[in-house]
Amino acid sequence: MLTLRKYVRFLTCCVGESFTGEHDRGNEISSDEAAAFLRQMPVSAMPADLTASIRCRIAQERRKPQPVPLSWRCKRLLQPVAVPASVGLLSALLIFGVFIRIFEVPVHAGSGDVPLTLRTAPRLRTTALIEGETGIKCMEVKLLIDQNGRVADYQIIKGNRTPDQVRHLEYLLVFTVFDPATVFGRPTQETVTLAVRDGYIKSLSL
């Protein structure tokens, strides 16, 4: 029998000639002898009933119902309703496409809508009523309207500037409220020019 030491020496030679696959040159033993050395390593006896067990398991496997693929199940389930469902879907699309125009309701803007345009001018909401003679015949005033719609400042552009007229003008402006100017719907301050005639605000321009 080949000794273990000889086999180890064979392995040493093999490692030196790793990739050639030719281990016989210069070795004490041939590669066949070395392979035989390993092949003689004992193998436990095969269980006597192993073959019978295998046949039994294969027979069980044969009897087992074959698993039905999911795709086949889906196909079988959907096949009876495939044509009606397709026709129904097509009809629905057709009807929707044809009649949608008839039922289309135009959308109108509500009065309470906040304009969302880029920029809106201030609008006069309320003004004061001044009784008696104010002395203001014709006057043009430039106003600065703040975010709350109140007059923050003013400048008389045209008209008389007597103290009595100025007092009446200030009284008028204090009780005048505007809708403020907006930028993208958000209130902002803005200047407007106001024409006042006979104590009433006649016109408004930016």
Next chain:
Amino acid sequence: MEEPIGVETTPGGEPDEKSRIRSLQAGSEEAFDSLIAEYTAPVFRLAYRILNDRADAADAVQEVFLKVFRNIGEFQGDSSLKTWIYRITVNTAANQNRWWRRHKEQEYSLDAPQPGDNDSYFVPVDQAQNPFESLLSRETQEMVRTAMASLPDCFRTVLVLREMESLSYEEIAEILHISLGTVKSRLARARQALKSELESLIESGPARFPVWNPAE
């Protein structure tokens, strides 16, 4: 190339193997019986050499034949039937090894025989040997078995396929799904590892393994 015991190929037998595969794919019971009769022993031997456990090897063999039965329909015939079955065996044994490491490595049975207590796996090398030679053979076998068992799975598998099952490099490459160069380099590294293991066992040996022989 030397054929493993129990595995027969027909000379120039492509048509035979093809017709056999067709029969198997058609579900012929006779074909399966013949396959089981022919391959059970070699598959068990291969599984035992990889797993080093008789019961695990028997389980692995059953799994292998079940897989063959279930998947024979998908077998394209790109490799030989033997190579395909060996590939399934190697993969099944590797899975079993992984499972064993995860689940059973930490378990110890009180009934399990301790190493050295049970020599049932030793086969008398030669009945004509005297008691000394017989003892020497057993100790040598035990050393080689210990060294092989301590190798990493990939090294042990390639050594088993090449040295014990005498398969060609090409067949090993097909079975392990690796290139020819990888087979050769892995085999060289496996031999190197086996040599190191054996040397370390021999050096630490006299107490456990008296490895001198009468010729020396």
